[in-house]
Amino acid sequence: MSGTSEVLLRVYRYDPSNGGKPRYQNYRVPTFRGMTVLDALIYIKENLDPTLSIRYSCRMASCGSCGMTINGLPRLACFTQISELRSKYILVQPLRNLPIIKDLVADLDEFFNKHKLVKPYLIRRDVEEQENPREQYRQSEEELERYVQFAYCIKCALCYSACPVVSTDKSFPGPQALAQLYRYYIDTRDEAREERIRIVDGAHGIWRCHFADSCSQVCPKGVDPALAIQLMRREMMFGPSKG
Amino acid sequence: MVEVLEHDVVIVGSGLAGLRAAIEASRVSRGKLSVAVVTKTQVMRSHSVSAEGGTAAVLYPEEGDSFESHIYDTIKGSDFLADQNAVELFVHSAPREIIQLEHWGMPWARREDGRIAQRAFGGMSYPRACFAEDKVGFFEMQTLYDTALKWDNITFYQEWFATSLIVEENRFRGLTAIEMKTGELHAVKAKSCIIATGGAGRMYTFATFGHSSTPDGLYIAYKAGAPLKDMEFVQFHPTGLVPSGILITEAARGEGGVLLNAKEERFLKRYAPQKMELAPRDIVSRAMYTEILEGRGVEGPDGMSHLWLDLTVIEPEKLKRRLAGIREICVKLAGIDPVNEKIPVRPVAHYYMGGIHTNIYGATPIAGLWAAGEAACISINGANRLGSNSTIECLVWGRITGEAAARYAMENGFSSSLPTEQVQKEEKRIFDGLLGKAPRINPYEVKKKMQRTMESHCHIYRDEKSMIEGLRMIRELKQLPYMGVEDSSRAYNTNLTNVLEIEAMVNVGEIIVTAALQRRESRGAHARRDYPKRDDQNWLSHTLIHYTVEGPELSYAPVHIDKYQPVERKY
Ligand SMILES: Cc1cc2nc3c(=O)[nH]c(=O)nc-3n(C[C@H](O)[C@H](O)[C@H](O)COP(=O)(O)OP(=O)(O)OC[C@H]3O[C@@H](n4cnc5c(N)ncnc54)[C@H](O)[C@@H]3O)c2cc1C
Ligand code: SF4
Ligand code: FES
Numbered sequence: 001m002s003g004t005s006e007v008l009l010r011v012y013r014y015d016p017s018n019g020g021k022p023r024y025q026n027y028r029v030p031t032f033r034g035m036t037v038l039d040a041l042i043y044i045k046e047n048l049d050p051t052l053s054i055r056y057s058c059r060m061a062s063c064g065s066c067g068m069t070i071n072g073l074p075r076l077a078c079f080t081q082i083s084e085l086r087s088k089y090i091l092v093q094p095l096r097n098l099p100i101i102k103d104l105v106a107d108l109d110e111f112f113n114k115h116k117l118v119k120p121y122l123i124r125r126d127v128e129e130q131e132n133p134r135e136q137y138r139q140s141e142e143e144l145e146r147y148v149q150f151a152y153c154i155k156c157a158l159c160y161s162a163c164p165v166v167s168t169d170k171s172f173p174g175p176q177a178l179a180q181l182y183r184y185y186i187d188t189r190d191e192a193r194e195e196r197i198r199i200v201d202g203a204h205g206i207w208r209c210h211f212a213d214s215c216s217q218v219c220p221k222g223v224d225p226a227l228a229i230q231l232m233r234r235e236m237m238f239g240p241s242k243g
Numbered sequence: 244m245v246e247v248l249e250h251d252v253v254i255v256g257s258g259l260a261g262l263r264a265a266i267e268a269s270r271v272s273r274g275k276l277s278v279a280v281v282t283k284t285q286v287m288r289s290h291s292v293s294a295e296g297g298t299a300a301v302l303y304p305e306e307g308d309s310f311e312s313h314i315y316d317t318i319k320g321s322d323f324l325a326d327q328n329a330v331e332l333f334v335h336s337a338p339r340e341i342i343q344l345e346h347w348g349m350p351w352a353r354r355e356d357g358r359i360a361q362r363a364f365g366g367m368s369y370p371r372a373c374f375a376e377d378k379v380g381f382f383e384m385q386t387l388y389d390t391a392l393k394w395d396n397i398t399f400y401q402e403w404f405a406t407s408l409i410v411e412e413n414r415f416r417g418l419t420a421i422e423m424k425t426g427e428l429h430a431v432k433a434k435s436c437i438i439a440t441g442g443a444g445r446m447y448t449f450a451t452f453g454h455s456s457t458p459d460g461l462y463i464a465y466k467a468g469a470p471l472k473d474m475e476f477v478q479f480h481p482t483g484l485v486p487s488g489i490l491i492t493e494a495a496r497g498e499g500g501v502l503l504n505a506k507e508e509r510f511l512k513r514y515a516p517q518k519m520e521l522a523p524r525d526i527v528s529r530a531m532y533t534e535i536l537e538g539r540g541v542e543g544p545d546g547m548s549h550l551w552l553d554l555t556v557i558e559p560e561k562l563k564r565r566l567a568g569i570r571e572i573c574v575k576l577a578g579i580d581p582v583n584e585k586i587p588v589r590p591v592a593h594y595y596m597g598g599i600h601t602n603i604y605g606a607t608p609i610a611g612l613w614a615a616g617e618a619a620c621i622s623i624n625g626a627n628r629l630g631s632n633s634t635i636e637c638l639v640w641g642r643i644t645g646e647a648a649a650r651y652a653m654e655n656g657f658s659s660s661l662p663t664e665q666v667q668k669e670e671k672r673i674f675d676g677l678l679g680k681a682p683r684i685n686p687y688e689v690k691k692k693m694q695r696t697m698e699s700h701c702h703i704y705r706d707e708k709s710m711i712e713g714l715r716m717i718r719e720l721k722q723l724p725y726m727g728v729e730d731s732s733r734a735y736n737t738n739l740t741n742v743l744e745i746e747a748m749v750n751v752g753e754i755i756v757t758a759a760l761q762r763r764e765s766r767g768a769h770a771r772r773d774y775p776k777r778d779d780q781n782w783l784s785h786t787l788i789h790y791t792v793e794g795p796e797l798s799y800a801p802v803h804i805d806k807y808q809p810v811e812r813k814y
Contacts, residue, residue: 046687050729101735121347130346
């Protein structure tokens with residue numbers, strides 16, 4: 001399977017201790033069938049240049065580590081085949097809308113903090129039962145279906161990086177956090193609907209979204225945060241749906 | 244000067260075991276203890292997210308399942324090397340964890356009556372695997388991560404790489420860790436500690452583990468004086484996707500997929516004529532390995548021979564519907580569409596039964612130090628773990644050790660001050676000894692050679708001659724001048740953390756082969772060609788591996804047997 005062809009990666013390099021000027025560096029990498037952009041970056045690190053910093057772990061689109069901007073679009077490096085890019089040159093940059101730690105590694109602290117702000121956990125009145133369970137809470141398959149798609153989120157921040165509102169308003173929670181808000185809001189086991197509405201009902205909250213839909217287009221897990229935002233706004237305008 | 248942080252409990256690792264422990268320590272103390280989670284990845288990125296299939300527990304005894312049956316399945320699966328009192332505790336504690344996760348938001352699949360659904364899993368005599376689509380580990384991680392955010396007393400130190408444990412007079416004092424964002428070394432002083440750093444991971448060229456799964460957590464505990472146990476037992480799964488090692492689940496064969504060799508022959512007819520592709524994991528893996536060894540494999544990239552998993556025999560519409568996840572993996576991660584192409588697969592390193600030696604409550608012989616999850620050897624898995632038992636093991640012992648470490652912290656004060664010599668030594672070793680010092684030998688080459696040695700000398704089949712040779716090769720690698728870090732920058736220097744990981748890998752490779760070489764019998768996942776039979780007379784015992792400067796030193800401890808006397812393991 002090992003082929004003789006090559007691909008050229010043009011990679012964003014940045015080291016804060018080196019005067020902090022970003023630059024680009026080119027690397028030629030031999031390709032094989034099925035090679036992903038992550039494989040190519042690891043090849044560079046292990047064979048050509050150990051100083052390149054990358055964040056990755058699962059290499060199977062489950063852990064959300066390897067989000068970066070590839071040929072202009074936010075993507076997971078492990079989920080992007082070199083061949084699907086149909087190009088001999090690949091431009092690799094870190095995620096947008098986030099500070100950069102080094103090279104391709106973005107700082108996700110603000111992104112994680114926004115996730116935390118929406119209280120992403122079940123809130124119940126029967127705290128004693130919730131913490132010392134005796135009986136299952138029942139839930140039907142249909143009730144499960146209403147939120148499970150939004151629970152696919154791997155927190156990769158691709159949507160956050162693509163969101164035009166985030167780029168102009170840093171207090172906007174962003175598509176990921178809003179989708180998680182809706183995920184817990186619509187879960188039949190949750191009992192904090194009003195509280196959840198209050199969290200995002202401000203000037204910099206859910207109403208800032210103007211449905212550019214960029215988030216849903218780049219999401220690698222089919223979460224569709226734009227849909228979650230739309231459904232949540234409907235709840236807020238017309239009152240809670242049944243359940 | 245190294246900054247010293249203070250916490251009551253410090254947990255290393257944020258997989259299922261580490262997160263479950265952090266929540267329990269918080270709960271037991273009603274949020275009063277300060278709990279630190281030190282983890283080299285971002286919290287959510289731990290390899291537990293990749294578990295797909297299921298999590299075992301007896302939920303409905305009134306419908307026919309029983310504790311007895313889960314206990315016996317586990318002990319038999321372990322080839323009688325599991326400690327029976329540990330298995331008993333395990334099985335009885337499991338159901339509560341399933342419902343606890345459900346109460347915290349886990350999207351378990353449901354039955355008609357709205358209760359949690361279960362499905363069948365290999366080696367389990369009753370369908371008792373709870374599941375959530377084919378993303379069980381991912382959803383469990385999400386549930387625990389999100390729930391942990393409720394607790395303000397938990398501090399996450401994400402992307403902090405633990406480099407050593409500080410132990411004084413056999414008592415845990417603290418640890419050192421590199422904050423990757425800044426490159427600073429910190430010391431964390433704590434009253435108690437839980438190691439939850441996962442399995443030994445990518446010791447083989449070909450493994451289902453993600454890149455962050457490496458044995459550095461095991462190695463720092465071992466060097467601090469905690470013995471390892473049963474490290475020779477490594478589980479291989481039949482179908483890893485070549486060349487990445489990504490797991491292709493059994494469902495592919497369950498739906499009708501067949502295995503073929505280079506001659507396009509369904510070779511399993513010679514090994515398991517009745518069950519064919521659906522024979523137990525170890526039998527299929529061994530058959531595949533034999534085919535490859537005897538030259539009926541297909542030559543693949545990196546000299547890696549493989550066989551074919553043929554799903555084209557499945558009706559395309561059914562394949563697209565029933566095996567959508569597998570198809571997506573093949574298309575997006577390997578560029579192969581299984582609707583019209585065969586998938587290259589070979590047996591793949593998948594799970595380590597061994598780990599840090601603990602008692603049945605997860606306590607190590609070092610006071611104040613516990614271990615949980617795949618990093619620990621309790622032992623419930625013995626010589627072979629059953630699918631769906633490890634995620635639940637993480638949850639059960641996450642809870643048990645979380646509670647124990649919290650109680651210990653509440654009853655014990657801090658020692659006066661952290662011994663500083665070791666912190667200074669660590670600072671010197673990393674910043675003066677490694678950083679910015681280009682090594683003469685590429686450490687990544689050493690890693691590859693170590694992995695290839697494990698692949699060729701201590702794999703599914705083992706024998707004395709080949710392991711002696713493998714051990715010699717690994718010891719040679721250990722001596723090479725690869726310990727150096729070409730990258731001299733402080734920020735996010737993964738060249739540095741990689742080199743520390745590779746050091747741990749080479750040393751743990753030596754441990755695995757040493758233990759495997761000594762065990763002169765075949766049991767569970769440990770199959771010796773030169774000793775093909777299980778030998779209860781001489782080997783019904785756990786291997787304990789102790790650190791010495793010269794290398795690993797072995798001793799043996801009896802297996803705890805209560806009710807179930809060993810019998811031949813037949814399916
Ligand atoms: C592909 C795959 C599928 C699986 N499917 C199933 C299944 O269906 N059912 C089942 O029961 N089991 C399954 N397993 C097994 C199960 O997933 C694992 O055994 C389990 O998730 C391990 O969890 P853990 O908490 O012990 O460790 P991990 O999830 O591996 O976490 C280890 C943690 O330790 C941290 N760490 C490591 N070293 C350091 C260090 N030096 N400093 C700081 N932090 C460190 C890491 O950052 C990480 O947070 C599967 C395994 C794989 C690989
Ligand atoms: S919603 Fe999608 S794109 Fe956004 S963080 Fe989650 S998985 Fe990533
Ligand atoms: S490495 Fe985990 S999502 Fe890409």
